[in-house]
Amino acid sequence: MYLSIVVPCMNEEDVIPTLVARLSAAITPWCDSSEIILVDDGSTDGTWEAIQDARLLCPDVVGVRLSANRGHQIALTAGLEAATGERIMMLDADLQDPPELLGDMMSMMDQGYDVVYGRRIERQGESLFKRATAYAFYRLLNAMSDVPIPRDTGDFRLVNRTTLDAVLAMPERARFIRGMFAWAGFRQIGIEYTRAPREVGETKYPFRAMLRFAVDAMTSFSTKPLKLATRLSFASLGITALMAVYVAYSLILYQTAPGWASVVLAISFFSGVQLLTLGIMGEYIGRLYVEAKNRPLYFVSEELRDTPSAALRKSA
Structure with a gap:
C-alpha cells in the first residue's frame, strides 16, 4: 500500500519538525512506502526552509511551494493533485487533527469504505465564540445546501484513489x-475524535477568513440564497400592498397617515431587502465571472521530490 499524506502549510515553520515526526510514527505500522506532501502556501516566514530541513531527515517528505498565497483550499488542491498514493490522507499542519487516527481510518477503509472523515465531538483550546460560530455554520450549511454535508467535519479524512480522482x-x-467529497458520493463513514488545541502559533483562520469561507461554501453547494432573495422580494411586495390598503383606508376616513417615522422605516426596510437581493445575486454573478476567466488555480514555483509531479508539470 502506497500512502500519500497532504498537509497545506501557511507560516508553520515552528510546527514542521513535530508534524513530520508524528506523521512518520503514524505511518510506519501501516505502509511500506509513503509520501508526506507539505504544501507551502506562500508563507512569509521560514516554512519552506523548515520543509527543506525536514526532507533531509525524512526522505518521504515532498515539498511543494506555490508561487503566491492562494488560500487553504487551493493549497490543499495542489497537494492532492501532486499525490500519487493509492490512499490519500489530508490534515492541517497545526496538529489539531491527530495523525495517530490513521490506523483506525485504514482499518475502516479495509472494510470497503471509500472515504473515512473525522468528526469532531469536542473542540479543545477554542473560544466560546469560535465553537458557537462553528456549530451554527455546519447546521446552517446543511439547512441551505442541496447536498447533505456531514456536520462538524473539516478536511481531515482518508480517501481512496477512485474518490480523489472524481473530486479532482x-x-x-x-x-x-x-x-x-460529500457531493461525489461513494461509501463514506465518520470517525469521532476530540480536536486538540494548536501545537504552536496562532490560527490562520481569523473571523474575516471564516466568513468568506462560509459564503463560498453556501454559494458553492446551494441555490437557496437566490430563492431566499426571491421570497424576500415577494414578502416586501405583500407588505407594500398592506400599507397601500392602510393608506387608502386612512384617506377614505379623512385621516392623515401618521408621522414621518413610519415612512423612513418603510423606505429603510425596502432598501435593505433590495440591497440584500442585489448582494446575493452579486455573489453568484461574481462566481460566474471568476469561472469564465478559467485561470489556473495556482502555480508551483519549486518542488522537492525525485520525480516532478503532475502539479509541477502543469505549472511549468
Whole structure:
C-alpha cells in the first residue's frame, strides 16, 4: 500500500519538525512506502526552509511551494493533485487533527469504505465564540445546501484513489473540498475524535477568513440564497400592498397617515431587502465571472521530490 499524506502549510515553520515526526510514527505500522506532501502556501516566514530541513531527515517528505498565497483550499488542491498514493490522507499542519487516527481510518477503509472523515465531538483550546460560530455554520450549511454535508467535519479524512480522482475532476475555482467529497458520493463513514488545541502559533483562520469561507461554501453547494432573495422580494411586495390598503383606508376616513417615522422605516426596510437581493445575486454573478476567466488555480514555483509531479508539470 502506497500512502500519500497532504498537509497545506501557511507560516508553520515552528510546527514542521513535530508534524513530520508524528506523521512518520503514524505511518510506519501501516505502509511500506509513503509520501508526506507539505504544501507551502506562500508563507512569509521560514516554512519552506523548515520543509527543506525536514526532507533531509525524512526522505518521504515532498515539498511543494506555490508561487503566491492562494488560500487553504487551493493549497490543499495542489497537494492532492501532486499525490500519487493509492490512499490519500489530508490534515492541517497545526496538529489539531491527530495523525495517530490513521490506523483506525485504514482499518475502516479495509472494510470497503471509500472515504473515512473525522468528526469532531469536542473542540479543545477554542473560544466560546469560535465553537458557537462553528456549530451554527455546519447546521446552517446543511439547512441551505442541496447536498447533505456531514456536520462538524473539516478536511481531515482518508480517501481512496477512485474518490480523489472524481473530486479532482471537478473544475470549479472557489473550492470547498469537504463539500465536494460529500457531493461525489461513494461509501463514506465518520470517525469521532476530540480536536486538540494548536501545537504552536496562532490560527490562520481569523473571523474575516471564516466568513468568506462560509459564503463560498453556501454559494458553492446551494441555490437557496437566490430563492431566499426571491421570497424576500415577494414578502416586501405583500407588505407594500398592506400599507397601500392602510393608506387608502386612512384617506377614505379623512385621516392623515401618521408621522414621518413610519415612512423612513418603510423606505429603510425596502432598501435593505433590495440591497440584500442585489448582494446575493452579486455573489453568484461574481462566481460566474471568476469561472469564465478559467485561470489556473495556482502555480508551483519549486518542488522537492525525485520525480516532478503532475502539479509541477502543469505549472511549468
